[in-house]
Amino acid sequence: MKISNLDQIEKIKANMEGAKEVYKQVPLSKQDGAPHFSFRVFTIEPEGHTPFHKHPFEHLNYIMEGQGCLVEENGREHEVKKGDFVLVLPDEKHQYKNRSPKAPFIMICAVPKEYE
Secondary structure, eight states: OOOOOGGGSOOEEOOOTTOEEEEEEEEEOGGGTOSSEEEEEEEEEEEEEOOSBOOSSOEEEEEEEOEEEEEETTSOEEEEETTOEEEEOTTOOEEEEEOOSSSOEEEEEEEEGGGO
16 A cells, blocks of 8 residues: 655656646556556646647546646647546547646546556
8 A cells, every 4th residue: 555645746847749848746656566557647837738649548637726628639629627537548649738827737647557
């Protein structure tokens, strides 16, 4: 068993091509013995965004703070906000954007531990 507090987890700038003002924390991972999933927390600073990308595994997301949008491959944007759950299926091209000029957009992103 492991209990961790997000305030105690190192926040590092995400090293992803195409990302702007994105920071990552990993409170639960394969290093902790998680058998299937890792939980990552991404903070997207005001007017920042994740890369427009896809991958062969699903994302299970929960929006903890703020509001923004999720962009599909066809360019369609879906508004997301605190309290929303999002499922991004394998190979769906997507991007998260923080539309706020002042507040961070924070989300939990669960992925298979192999893709942590």
